[in-house]
Amino acid sequence: MENRICIIDDEEVVLDSCTLILEGSGYPIVTTTDGTRGLQLVQESQPDLVFVDLKMPGISGFEVLERIRAMDPNIVTIVITGFATVGSAVDAMKQGAYDFLPKPFTPDEFRLIVQRGFEKRRLVLEAIALRHEKELLREQFAAIISHEVRSPLAAVQQSLMALQMELEDRLDEDQKKRLQRLQVRIDDLLRLIHTWLRVMSVDESKLRETFRRISVATVVSKAVESVQPQAMRKDIEITTSVEPLSCAVTGDEGTLVETLVNLLVNAVKYSHTGSQVQVRAKEQPDNLVLSVADTGIGIPKEELPYIFEDFYAGKTGQMVEKSSGLGLAIARRIVQAHGGTITVDSEPGRGSTFTICLPALE
Amino acid sequence: MATPKKLLIIDDDPDFVDGIKTILRKAQYEVDVAYNPKDGFKALETGQYDLLLLDIMMGRGAEGIMVARKMRKDTRLREIPVLIITGIREQIAFLFPGEQVHPRFVAVDELVEKPIEPTLLLEKVEALLKEAKVKKAKAT
Numbered sequence: 001m002e003n004r005i006c007i008i009d010d011e012e013v014v015l016d017s018c019t020l021i022l023e024g025s026g027y028p029i030v031t032t033t034d035g036t037r038g039l040q041l042v043q044e045s046q047p048d049l050v051f052v053d054l055k056m057p058g059i060s061g062f063e064v065l066e067r068i069r070a071m072d073p074n075i076v077t078i079v080i081t082g083f084a085t086v087g088s089a090v091d092a093m094k095q096g097a098y099d100f101l102p103k104p105f106t107p108d109e110f111r112l113i114v115q116r117g118f119e120k121r122r123l124v125l126e127a128i129a130l131r132h133e134k135e136l137l138r139e140q141f142a143a144i145i146s147h148e149v150r151s152p153l154a155a156v157q158q159s160l161m162a163l164q165m166e167l168e169d170r171l172d173e174d175q176k177k178r179l180q181r182l183q184v185r186i187d188d189l190l191r192l193i194h195t196w197l198r199v200m201s202v203d204e205s206k207l208r209e210t211f212r213r214i215s216v217a218t219v220v221s222k223a224v225e226s227v228q229p230q231a232m233r234k235d236i237e238i239t240t241s242v243e244p245l246s247c248a249v250t251g252d253e254g255t256l257v258e259t260l261v262n263l264l265v266n267a268v269k270y271s272h273t274g275s276q277v278q279v280r281a282k283e284q285p286d287n288l289v290l291s292v293a294d295t296g297i298g299i300p301k302e303e304l305p306y307i308f309e310d311f312y313a314g315k316t317g318q319m320v321e322k323s324s325g326l327g328l329a330i331a332r333r334i335v336q337a338h339g340g341t342i343t344v345d346s347e348p349g350r351g352s353t354f355t356i357c358l359p360a361l362e
Numbered sequence: 363m364a365t366p367k368k369l370l371i372i373d374d375d376p377d378f379v380d381g382i383k384t385i386l387r388k389a390q391y392e393v394d395v396a397y398n399p400k401d402g403f404k405a406l407e408t409g410q411y412d413l414l415l416l417d418i419m420m421g422r423g424a425e426g427i428m429v430a431r432k433m434r435k436d437t438r439l440r441e442i443p444v445l446i447i448t449g450i451r452e453q454i455a456f457l458f459p460g461e462q463v464h465p466r467f468v469a470v471d472e473l474v475e476k477p478i479e480p481t482l483l484l485e486k487v488e489a490l491l492k493e494a495k496v497k498k499a500k501a502t
Contacts, residue, residue, distance in 0.1 A: 150449050151375060151419075154476035158381030161480050165385055190477075 003118045004045055007031045008038030008064060009053035009080055014103070018051070021107040022114065035059040039067055042075070049117040051101065053080045054088050062092065069096055074128065076121045078113060142197055150193055157186045208337060213361065214253045216281045216288060217242045222253075223260035224279060231268050231277065238264065240279045247283040249358045255334045262327035263292040263354045270352070271296035287340070288358045295351035304344060308332040331356075366392045367491060368410060372402030372429060373417035373447070378476065382415065382447070385480045386487070399425045403432055406439055413491055418448040433468055441498065443470035443490040447478060470494045 005027050007018050015031040022029060030045050032038045035058050042050060050068060054061035065077055079100045081089040089100035098120050101113050160183050164176070171179065224238050231238050249256075260279070267277045271294045278293045299307060310329045328342075335342045339359050346352035369391050373379050379395050386393050394409065396402035399420055406414065406429075414433075418426035426446070433439040470493050472486060 151378070151476070154449055155375050155377035155381065157477035158378050159384075160381075161477065162381045162384035165388060165480050 003027050003049065003121070004047040005029045005049050005051070005114065006038065006041050006045060006047040007051040008035060008041075008056070008061075009033065009051065010056040011053070014053070014080065017107075018110060021110050027114075035061070035064045038064055039071075042068055042071065046072075048076065048121040049114065050075055050077045051080050052077060052097075054085065054092060055082065062095070065092060065095065065097055074121075074124050076117050076124065078117055150190070153186055153190055153193070157183065157190065160186070210252045211250050211338075212252075213248050214251055214256070216247045216249060216290070217245055219253060219256045219260060220279055220281055220290075222257045223264055226257075226261055227264040227268060230265065234268060234271065235274045236268055236271050236277055237275075238268075238277045238279060242281040244283060247281065247288060248361060249288050249338075250361060251338045251358065252334075256338070259331040259334045259356070260290065260292070262331045263356075266327060267292050267294040267296065267352070267354075270294060270298075283360070285360070287360050290356040290358070291353055293351065293353040298348040298350050298352055299344065299346040300348050304346065307344065308342065366390050367412040368392045368394070369413050369415060369487070370402070370405055370409065370411045371395045371415045372397075372399060372405075372420075372426070373415070374398055374420040375417070378417075382478070382483060385483055389484050389487075391487070399429045403429055406433065406442070407436075411442060413487060413494075414442055414444045415487075416444050416446050418446060430468060430471075440468050441470075441494065442468070443494040444468050444472075445486055445490055446471060446473040447476055448473065449476045470497060 005022070007015055007029065008031070009015055010033045012033060015033065019029055019031060028045075030041045030047070032041055033056075035052075035056050038050075038052070041047075052061045052064050052068075056064075061079060065079070068075055068077055073096070077097045079089050079092045079097045080103060081092075081100055082103050086100070086102065089097075089102070093100060098117060099113060101110065105113075160179065164179050164183070167175075167179075220240055220242055224240060227238065264277065264279070271277060275295050278291075280289075280291045280293070282289050308328050308331075310326060332342050335356050335358070341357045342354065343357075344352055344354050369386060371379055371383065371393060373395075374397050376397065379397070383393050383395060394405060394411075396405050402416075405411075416426050416429060418424050420426055426448070430444065430446075433442065433444070470490055472490060474482065474486060478486075
């Protein structure tokens, strides 16, 4: 794809020299001395890079910049400015211009800034393409997994169940055990796929349709109840405090319970045997703060920025149990759908505290 | 002994069908199978079935739903209890975590997820047959 340039400057000599400098480079260039005409040109020629003089008669360079941004925020803009007005160039950059070109400039300076502008444009377009691809992959992946992978597994599992029933009195104990182990393995796999699908299919707008007023105390007690067996196995005590007991939020009970369960499962997983996990809910003027604190192994500082991302399960060296790396990603999506935030505070060797902030009831 | 109940399975996955068919036959049910919605609906119209086990995702999409819709329009067929066995529950379940999902396509129906535990399958089939019988007794 060839790179197009548009130059808008009221000084003809600037336009001429720019065109001359780039002659032979093969870049198509359109130029104009008028801001309004410039906007037309941008619309028609869809340039990658636009140079705009800040000081022009007629509509101002700032307005031109703003309208270009409204047309297509991904067009890279560079302002041309006199030496005395570098200050306004900085203002323009604060509003989204990528760089500035101070007058007078040498051919080399101009060529360099054009190269940098194109490079920026390339990166912008690449980022867009990648984001789009990621989104597409996410959607299609969910569909492919649910049909192409899950169905055969379900068929295998169903047949194993039937076989087990049919062969009840013909298999010896060892054979029965093996058949059972096969089923457990497939169950694990089905559960993993189920979790993946959950991450992919958390549709935030759909989720909001089911929002209603829910009791925080209920969410906490349901979540704690479902994690209790795992906690007991490691002799971990889960303490809860909800203040005030009557506090409520607007949301979806099922998914909020799921979020809290995910946090609690992690807390138990990464806690030392015999320790405590604290769940707290506290009502504040603007939001409701829910936190889960453990005194376990903690999270290294360099990993903190990634833990809410899909499939991130920590470095293998410190994994204590198998993990799909999705629990926190699901939690983050659900909390975001509720208009809230989820953050973590952690110190290796001391433990972690996960905090969910949800907007207070209207 | 009472005459065995007649069940029809409509599902396009032969391996899955073999699995549930074996379980149902072992429990003394008489089982017929149709491997696509078209044959399935024809079988429903011509045969006398006590219960239908219906898959949702068949062919190019949720074609099982079409079978249920057509059944609803037919005064005789809509009395047949339906056990919907589907792999898509994970998408439905997200909206109702932990809740029982009753599709209410026809008078008596219920939804379970693939794969289904043999005991659960037999329980559900039995319960649906019973519910349909009670309903029929009330109507007459």
